[in-house]
Amino acid sequence: MHATTLHRPTHRETLWALEEAFERGDLITVFGRCTVDYDGRASSTLGPGNRLVILKPDGSTLVHTDEKRTPVNWQPPGCEHHASVRDGRLRIRGTRQTPTETLDVDFEQIHQFSALSVTGGRDLDLQGSEEDLRQHILGDPSLVEPGFTPLETERESTAGPMDIYGKDRDDVPVVVELKRRRVGPSAASQLQRYVEALHRELGDGVEVRGILVAPSVTDRTSALLAEQGLEFVALDPDTGQPPEDEASGDVVSDSEAEDEKETADEDDSDV
Amino acid sequence: MHATTLHRPTHRETLWALEEAFERGDLITVFGRCTVDYDGRASSTLGPGNRLVILKPDGSTLVHTDEKRTPVNWQPPGCEHHASVRDGRLRIRGTRQTPTETLDVDFEQIHQFSALSVTGGRDLDLQGSEEDLRQHILGDPSLVEPGFTPLETERESTAGPMDIYGKDRDDVPVVVELKRRRVGPSAASQLQRYVEALHRELGDGVEVRGILVAPSVTDRTSALLAEQGLEFVALDPDTGQPPEDEASGDVVSDSEAEDEKETADEDDSDV
DNA sequence: GAATCTATGTCGTAG
DNA sequence: CTACGACGTAGATTC
Numbered sequence: 001m002h003a004t005t006l007h008r009p010t011h012r013e014t015l016w017a018l019e020e021a022f023e024r025g026d027l028i029t030v031f032g033r034c035t036v037d038y039d040g041r042a043s044s045t046l047g048p049g050n051r052l053v054i055l056k057p058d059g060s061t062l063v064h065t066d067e068k069r070t071p072v073n074w075q076p077p078g079c080e081h082h083a084s085v086r087d088g089r090l091r092i093r094g095t096r097q098t099p100t101e102t103l104d105v106d107f108e109q110i111h112q113f114s115a116l117s118v119t120g121g122r123d124l125d126l127q128g129s130e131e132d133l134r135q136h137i138l139g140d141p142s143l144v145e146p147g148f149t150p151l152e153t154e155r156e157s158t159a160g161p162m163d164i165y166g167k168d169r170d171d172v173p174v175v176v177e178l179k180r181r182r183v184g185p186s187a188a189s190q191l192q193r194y195v196e197a198l199h200r201e202l203g204d205g206v207e208v209r210g211i212l213v214a215p216s217v218t219d220r221t222s223a224l225l226a227e228q229g230l231e232f233v234a235l236d237p238d239t240g241q242p243p244e245d246e247a248s249g250d251v252v253s254d255s256e257a258e259d260e261k262e263t264a265d266e267d268d269s270d271v
Numbered sequence: 272m273h274a275t276t277l278h279r280p281t282h283r284e285t286l287w288a289l290e291e292a293f294e295r296g297d298l299i300t301v302f303g304r305c306t307v308d309y310d311g312r313a314s315s316t317l318g319p320g321n322r323l324v325i326l327k328p329d330g331s332t333l334v335h336t337d338e339k340r341t342p343v344n345w346q347p348p349g350c351e352h353h354a355s356v357r358d359g360r361l362r363i364r365g366t367r368q369t370p371t372e373t374l375d376v377d378f379e380q381i382h383q384f385s386a387l388s389v390t391g392g393r394d395l396d397l398q399g400s401e402e403d404l405r406q407h408i409l410g411d412p413s414l415v416e417p418g419f420t421p422l423e424t425e426r427e428s429t430a431g432p433m434d435i436y437g438k439d440r441d442d443v444p445v446v447v448e449l450k451r452r453r454v455g456p457s458a459a460s461q462l463q464r465y466v467e468a469l470h471r472e473l474g475d476g477v478e479v480r481g482i483l484v485a486p487s488v489t490d491r492t493s494a495l496l497a498e499q500g501l502e503f504v505a506l507d508p509d510t511g512q513p514p515e516d517e518a519s520g521d522v523v524s525d526s527e528a529e530d531e532k533e534t535a536d537e538d539d540s541d542v
Numbered sequence: 543g544a545a546t547c548t549a550t551g552t553c554g555t556a557g
Numbered sequence: 558c559t560a561c562g563a564c565g566t567a568g569a570t571t572c
Contacts (some may be wrong), residue, residue, distance in 0.1 A: 001321060003302060003382045005276050012540070019542045027323060027337050029300065031274060031387050041452070041565040042399035042509075049392020050272060052298060052325070058338045066298045066389040069331045069347050070552055073395070076340050076567070083542040098543080101565080111274045114383065116302050118337040121320020124344070128313035130548065154571095158491070159456065160546060161571085180549080181312070184561060185430065189460035190547090193495075218560060220429075224464075238314075269283070271290045271354040312550040341567060347552070369558075372550075401563065425556095431561065432556090451563085455546065461562085489545060 006113040011090040014113050018083045018092070021055075021115035028055040030092070032110040036063055036073045040101025046073060053092065053105055055081055061094040061103055075103045128238045130163075130180045133213065136240025137164065137176070143240060144176060144211060144233055159197035172207050173198060179214035180237040187212060188224045195230070215243045277384040282361040285384050289354045289363070292386035296328040301363070303381040307334055307344045311372025317344060324363065324376055326352055332365040332374055346374045399509045401451045404484065405434065407511025408447070412437070414511060415447060415482060415504055430468035443478050444469060450485035451508040458483060459495045466501070486514045 006017055014030065021028045030053040036046040046063075051072070054062040061075035075094035079101070082093045090107040134153065141148045147169025155165035164176035175198060177191040195210040202208065210230040217225070217232050225232055236243040277288055285301065292299045301324040307317040317334075322343070325333040332346035350367040361378040405424065412419045418440025426436035435447035446469060448462040466481040473479065481501040488496070488503050496503055507514040 001304075001382065003278070005278065005383060005385075007274070007276065015540055015542060022542065025337075027335075029323070031385070031389075033272075038565075042397055044395050044397040044565080046395050047392050050387070050389045051392075052300070052387065052389065054323070054335065056335075056337055056339075060338070060340045062335075062340065064298075064325065064327075064333075065393050066296075066327055067329045067331070067348065067393065068327075068553080069333065069342075069345055070564095070566090071340075072393070074340055074565085076565095077338065085540050087539075099565090111272065112276065112385065112387070114276075114302070114385070116321070116323065116383070118302075118321045118323065121318050121322075122336050122338065122343070124315050124317050126313055126315040126550080128550080159495075160491075182560095185464060186457055186461070186562085189464060190457070193456060193460060220431075220560080224430075268358075269286055269356050271286060271293065309550070315550080339568080341549095341551085345550080347550090370550090374550095397565080399565080452565090453545095457547090491545080 001119075002115075002117050004115045007111075009110055009113050011085050011088055011107065011110060014090050014107075014110050015083055015085050017113055017115065022081060022083075024115070024117065025057040026115040027057065027118045029053065029112075029114045029116070030055070030105075030107075030110060031112040033108040035106050035108075037104045037106075038073050038102070040096075040103075041099055044073065048108060050111070055092070055094075059094070059096070061092075063103075063105060073103060073105075075101065079103075128180065130178050130237065133178050133180060133235065133237040133240065134163065136235070136237075137178075137213070140240070141166070143235060144174075144213060148174065150176075157194055157197040157201065159193040162194045168209065172209055173202065174209045174211060176211045176213055179212070181214065182216045182218065183212060183214045183221055184218055185221050185224055187214070188221050188228065188230060191230055192228050195228075272390075273386075273388050275386045278382075280381055280384050282356050282359055282378065282381060285361050285378075285381050286354055286356050288384055288386060293352060293354075295386070295388065297386040298328065298389045299326040300324065300383075300385045300387070301326070301376075301378075301381060302383040304379040306377050306379075308375045308377075309344050309373070311367075311374075312370055315344065319379060321382070326363070326365075330365070330367070332363075334374075334376060344374060344376075346372065350374070399451065401434075401449050401508065404449050404451060404506065404508040404511065407506070407508075408435065408449075408484070411511070414506060415445075415484060419445065421447075428465055428468040428472065430464040433465045439480065443480055444473065445480045445482060447482045447484055450483070452485065453487045453489065454483060454485045454492055455489055456492050456495055458485070459492050459499065459501060462501055463499050466499075 038044045052064045058077040059079040062071040063073040079094040079096040092105045094103040150166040152165045154161040163178045175194045309315045323335045329348040330350040333342040334344040346365040350365040363376045365374040421437040423436045425432040434449045469479045
């Protein structure tokens with residue numbers, strides 16, 4: 001692990017440092033006053049200002065201002081970084097193909113340069129996804145409704161793959177569409193497409209049910225589902241259980257507060 | 272403008288520096304070996320590794336590894352930053368309400384701390400958006416089809432607002448849905464929802480046309496549109512013209528190459 | 543590569 | 558606040 005930092009380097013010093021950092025595969029940050037030009041799927045220009053530019057060894061490029069989670073300009077992974085000095089000014093260019101896109105960062109002044117070696121520990125363990133919800137249901141299909149039997153996941157149709165395909169207690173085909181959060185109209189339409197595709201596949205005379213499973217649903221979407229003869233089942237992706245009624249108050253255990261107290265002593269400090 | 276950097280600071284030194292930086296409203300970067308725990312809409316844990324942590328004065332928090340454009344963990348704007356030292360270890364916590372979410376970054380080792388004052392120049396000028404496409408069409412409605420007359424944009428319906436509402440040469444109502452890029456099935460469904468809503472509003476006997484305008488369309492979506500009696504018009508959001516046939520080769524002007532040559536001299540350098 | 547869908551999507555805007 | 562849709566969405570998966 002190493003971290004090199006240059007304070008107020010010249011444009012040319014930064015170019016040298018960039019060359020070495022590219023070579024080492026470092027994660028690079030450049031803080032300075034710059035303009036940004038992007039051209040590709042769309043195009044944009046950004047006037048002069050102080051920004052934090054991040055260059056990752058996988059080709060990702062991020063230009064961050066002091067606001068927002070999303071970079072003001074960027075380049076996705078796989079782009080090629082290229083730095084140059086023209087008329088004494090540093091330019092960092094990121095280019096990619098398919099689609100052809102170019103991002104130019106032109107520096108007026110460089111306040112800080114850093115090259116950081118970032119390695120290891122990249123795998124995230126995430127819970128509460130749509131996949132979790134599916135596992136809950138496959139483990140206990142009656143969560144959808146008593147007598148429901150899943151037959152297939154990702155079953156193909158002309159409208160694309162459906163989340164869960166199965167039959168109800170009366171052997172009526174059922175399409176289940178899962179969403180990890182409150183659903184809007186697009187989810188109802190998506191389910192509708194699958195139901196229609198199955199209708200065509202199995203014959204117009206065959207009944208096909210469509211069930212949308214999500215923690216909750218908006219009013220308009222609820223109406224849309226009713227119109228289309230689709231059903232809704234409320235399930236939480238974390239627990240696989242029907243979500244708490246919003247009227248019920250939160251029950252908070254006091255164990256966490258005790259932990260805080262235990263670890264606090266005069267050597268500890270807060271900001 | 273200022274930029275303070277600490278090289279291999281202690282956890283406690285970093286805490287002090289954080290306090291001052293929060294106070295000043297700086298953009299903060301902390302590079303170090305850390306673990307990350309997130310709990311909120313979903314929940315996740317991330318084992319030890321070297322990462323770049325960015326704290327913005329608007330409350331945004333980003334944890335970046337050496338890969339991907341998207342941070343491995345984050346907190347959106349509006350969250351509150353809080354730093355503390357427990358048992359000699361720095362913890363940075365970001366919390367927000369609605370929804371309740373907590374992000375904890377626990378440091379084993381801090382390789383570098385920086386506080387940067389980032390101000391001004393935040394306005395981006397972006398071209399080639401859906402709004403551009405709309406302007407092209409309103410300026411020359413015949414781009415959709417000869418005789419088309421736009422009557423309203425963002426016209427409300429029970430299915431939500433439609434991009435352009437108008438009439439064709441025979442006074443038949445037309446819903447136009449705009450997309451800035453190649454469209455998939457969801458766009459067809461969206462248009463279908465609007466057409467159905469208009470049908471109900473104007474009476475089932477009234478003919479309503481739906482036209483999807485985008486640079487191109489996938490095959491399955493094309494079939495979906497045909498089934499539903501919807502139409503497609505190919506237009507490029509940049510030019511407002513029918514997109515080039517993919518068979519036609521790119522015509523590249525050589526002016527850029529000349530520019531490069533002009534500005535290149537022995538003082539200039541590339542990486 | 544193209545197509546399709548999920549996402550702790552994020553972001554803007556209207557109600 | 559919520560709802561709804563756009564986004565240079567990014568990212569994963571499948572074909």
